[in-house]
Amino acid sequence: MPIVTSNDLIEVPILTRVEGEGGVTIRLRDGAIDNVKLNIYEPPRLFEALLRGRPLEETPDITARICGICPVAYQMSSVHALEAALGIQITPKIRRLRRLLYCGEWIESHALHVHLLHAPDFFGAASGIALAQRFPDEIKRGLQLKKFGNRMLEVVGGRAIHPINVRVGGFHRLPNAQEMASLIPHFEWGVQAATEATRWAATFYFPDFEQPYEYVSLTHPDEYPMNEGEIVSSTGLKIPVTEYDQNFVEEHVAHSTALHAVRRKERTSYFLGPLARINHNRDRLSPTARRLADEVGLAADCRNPFKNIIARCLELVHAYEEALSILRDYDSTGIAHVDYQHQDGSGCAATEAPRGILFHEYRVDQAGRIVSGRIIPPTSQNQRQIEHDLVQHLTSRLQAGATRDELAIDCERLVRTYDLCISCSTHFLKVRWEESS
Amino acid sequence: MPRKPRLAVFKFASCDGCQLSLLDAEDELLAICDRVEIAHFAEASSDLQPGPYDVALVEGSITTEEDAARIRRVRADSKFLMTIGACATAGGIQSLRNWGQIDEWVQSVYPSPEFIRTLATSSAIADHVLVDFALHGCPINHHQLVDILVALAEGRQPRVPSHSVCLDCKHRGTVCHVVARGIPCLGPVTQSGCGAICPAYDRGCYGCFGPSQPANTTSLVSQFRIHGHSPEKLVPLLRSFNAAAPEFQHASEQLVILRPSNEGCRS
Structure with missing residues (x-):
């Protein structure tokens, strides 16, 4: 790809193998890294504005369209937030089916990122398709792993991208028992195949780079976090989701003109995603994933962002194994959704999207309309951390004698470890850079 | 053997879901790469x-001056330009801004609206450049996409069915929700392609594949009014992912005129 370099400026105009469109500008001063900016030029689509005045029932269908890779995350955070606003209690069966649907999305998203977007970096390949020349069996296995995640989304959600079966209160209808049973052999294969994929990824060469991150994720006493739980951080924070605003804030940074979420008091960055989740919830991984984490030697307090790919693989194993257990127990009896009355109210929720915590908050009125909505996607929360990482990593690479072209490549590789999701851009601004004098 | 056609994928204002459909063709992806050369696909390749x-393949709608200029460059570079999905084909969900006040909308979302440069409308690609083929859907059906790519690689005319979702429900044996339950369903005026999934999951079609050809939306809406459905319910139904498709836009605007007050007509 074209990389524009000059004495003081290295530009990565298009970040490739990430979701959505953005670039990076690296500015040097006196031969050292001065600053690094993540440039998001995805045009704003103004979802929070277009939701206003619409029937609240449309929210899961509309917010799904924020992201084609993680639509279920948007559907889940929106229905949980609206159910909090309306005082709806869902049944245990609906809750399990939502986890099953979320497993399908984690599988589809993680298998895509691991095999087609991220693995090529460890071998200097331009794409997963190019990597398939060297590792045909591994890439084909990755595509199959991804496919059965999508098949799950089709059976439970109606279709893989922008599922149609999710509604406030539950589902439009319960999945067909025969279709669910037909998935079982594929998911038995999937636990094994994802285990092999994890062993493969653990053999990759990982740059020696660690940072003292503040990891933030949900946690739940009985299960690996997906749909609910408290927010915890590696510095000891433990709060209900309703206290999100007291602890985190989206900040407008003058030098970058982009909104970044930071810790409210300290104004510091934090890290969301698979490594954060595993660090906080390792003992709640499924049995196979837990054993495998020990087997591949993932450190209990791993702070190397490049190893996100191992964490992502372990969650792939977990999602396959948990889905398998829900599939085996499934019967199609019971109600598909809980009925409710419209009322004035407000509610918030956070769920674990494949890339980290996704926060939604809504106010609704008695006529069942959305009065206001607020959506904070994981990538906007990771953005500040990514810039920090880039400064640290590129500084050490520069000191080790890396050329400017190599720096641009290093930069893309580090950004990709976060599995950026730029279309989730409800809070991103178009960035314009000023040349330093 | 003739050389492989060179394929490029471009993104405008969108969710990425339609170009992701190409990567979702898990069983066909590696075989497709044998038939076409992927020359430019930023989501999948650094080359x-x-x-x-x-x-x-063009995904997304035009919402900025820069993108209006970029699509003209894409057109100039491309022999055959195909829009993929509702955003590129009709303006997408973000075209709801066409009925709102853009300044107020931007202010409601961004604390520093002065940094936002966006057009007051979200428009379809065909409003800016000549489009050779439009593939409908929010998202598109990846089987249709693969069929079209194979047709183009073989020099055949690409075709997709243009009948309505209604017919697909009959094929599936799904009981009609309009007749049996009286719920509004856009199946009679929505193009086939999704597999008639919504009615099969006990809900009405919400028109994500856009208008079928022909689509008598005005007549369908009159029937819904006779069944007692209010414009407050029907306007949002028509104004969603294909709100600015002419057949849906016209019908929704007729309904707004019928309202006692235009309050909330944005929805």
Whole structure:
């Protein structure tokens, strides 16, 4: 790809193998890294504005369209937030089916990122398709792993991208028992195949780079976090989701003109995603994933962002194994959704999207309309951390004698470890850079 | 053997879901790469080659001046330009801004609206450049996409069915929700392609594949009014992912005129 370099400026105009469109500008001063900016030029689509005045029932269908890779995350955070606003209690069966649907999305998203977007970096390949020349069996296995995640989304959600079966209160209808049973052999294969994929990824060469991150994720006493739980951080924070605003804030940074979420008091960055989740919830991984984490030697307090790919693989194993257990127990009896009355109210929720915590908050009125909505996607929360990482990593690479072209490549590789999701851009601004004098 | 057609994928204002459909063709992806050369596909490959391209897949709508200029460059570089999905084909969900006040909308979302440069409308690609083929859907059906790519690689005319979702429900044996339950369903005026999934999951079609050809939306809406459905319910139904498709836009605007007050007509 074209990389524009000059004495003081290295530009990565298009970040490739990430979701959505953005670039990076690296500015040097006196031969050292001065600053690094993540440039998001995805045009704003103004979802929070277009939701206003619409029937609240449309929210899961509309917010799904924020992201084609993680639509279920948007559907889940929106229905949980609206159910909090309306005082709806869902049944245990609906809750399990939502986890099953979320497993399908984690599988589809993680298998895509691991095999087609991220693995090529460890071998200097331009794409997963190019990597398939060297590792045909591994890439084909990755595509199959991804496919059965999508098949799950089709059976439970109606279709893989922008599922149609999710509604406030539950589902439009319960999945067909025969279709669910037909998935079982594929998911038995999937636990094994994802285990092999994890062993493969653990053999990759990982740059020696660690940072003292503040990891933030949900946690739940009985299960690996997906749909609910408290927010915890590696510095000891433990709060209900309703206290999100007291602890985190989206900040407008003058030098970058982009909104970044930071810790409210300290104004510091934090890290969301698979490594954060595993660090906080390792003992709640499924049995196979837990054993495998020990087997591949993932450190209990791993702070190397490049190893996100191992964490992502372990969650792939977990999602396959948990889905398998829900599939085996499934019967199609019971109600598909809980009925409710419209009322004035407000509610918030956070769920674990494949890339980290996704926060939604809504106010609704008695006529069942959305009065206001607020959506904070994981990538906007990771953005500040990514810039920090880039400064640290590129500084050490520069000191080790890396050329400017190599720096641009290093930069893309580090950004990709976060599995950026730029279309989730409800809070991103178009960035314009000023040349330093 | 003739050379492989060079394929490029471009993104405008969108969710990425339609171009992701190509990567969701898990069983066909590696075989497709044997038939076409992927010359420019930023989401999947770091090897971004310059044009000209034989086939350009364009996802997303035009919402900025820069994108209005960029689509003209894409057109100039591409022999066959195909829009993929509701955003590129009709303006997408973000075209709801066409009925709102853009300044107020931007202010409601961004604390520093002065940094936002966006057009007051979200428009379809065909409003800016000549489009050779439009593939409908929010998202598109990846089987249809693969069929079209194979047709183009073989020099055949690409075709997709243009009948309505209604017919697909009959094929599936799904009981009609309009007749049996009296719920509004856009199946009679929505193009086939999704597999009639919504009615099969006990809900009405919400028109994500856009208008079928022909689509008598005005007549369908009159029937819904006779069944007692209010414009407050029907306007949002028509104004969603294909709100600015002419057949849906016209019907929704007729309904707004019928309202006692235009309050909330944005929805």
